[in-house]
């Protein structure tokens with residue numbers, strides 16, 4: 107059984123995190139963790155560097171990914187643990203998602219232009235940390251850098267948030283496809299930060315598609331939410347996971363190791379490989 111404590115939700119510069127994979131592994135080491143899970147949005151490019159650093163520093167590293175899945179217009183984040191980052195179908199899907207994100211950024215720029223905000227792709231690119239991943243946080247940073255808004259949240263309220271005029275949704279990825287690709291890559295699907303959604307019928311759908319875990323422990327969950335998600339996980343025989351959702355110093359209050367779970371959770375996840383579908 108694996109020993110010690112694990113932070114199973116960490117972003118790097120290969121999606122919208124500020125720090126290189128090797129640096130977040132160093133942070134895990136300094137925080138006294140025995141394991142770290144690398145879970146970039148729609149990207150696995152940072153895993154090689156993280157594994158190398160982990161080996162060098164004597165920390166365990168779980169390869170993971172965080173996919174954005176659409177169910178009836180709502181964005182659900184699904185974590186995949188123990189995925190093979192070299193898996194062909196996974197890489198193909200991630201390539202399509204990155205291209206789709208790039209097309210979406212162009213459409214958001216057009217809408218901003220229509221509102222009189224003459225932002226350029228170059229200005230947004232300057233905010234990107236990774237080679238290809240482009241998301242609304244980068245656009246928000248660029249709007250701040252230009253002085254169009256004073257704060258990060260203001261960019262969402264006035265321009266690119268769900269109910270704002272320059273909002274463009276992502277091209278939808280279906281729950282069935284996301285979970286099948288994670289499973290196909292040897293991974294174990296876990297619903298991230300359930301406190302962020304209106305669950306309605308969605309939870310049943312994800313369960314029927316082979317969901318294996320629930321991220322019960324997350325910085326944005328209240329004590330009451332955590333308790334209720336733990337009950338829910340127990341009821342449905344789901345592995346209870348947790349992590350800090352670290353993006354970088356200054357992006358939020360999260361730090362690597364800010365939320366941890368017992369490393370034995372990784373044994374429980376490993377035991378769920380290929381258990382369904």
Ligand code: AMP
Nearest residue numbers: 174240241242243258259262263267268
């Ligand atoms: P994207 O995947 O490109 O749609 O970007 C989603 C990310 O944008 C989220 O993970 C948050 O970091 C950020 N975000 C979305 N809505 C808001 C909001 N209303 N205020 C602040 N940040 C937001």
Ligand code: ZN
Nearest residue numbers: 117122147353
């Ligand atoms: Zn993020």
Ligand code: FE
Nearest residue numbers: 172183298299
């Ligand atoms: Fe998320």
Ligand code: FE
Nearest residue numbers: 115117172351
């Ligand atoms: Fe995340």
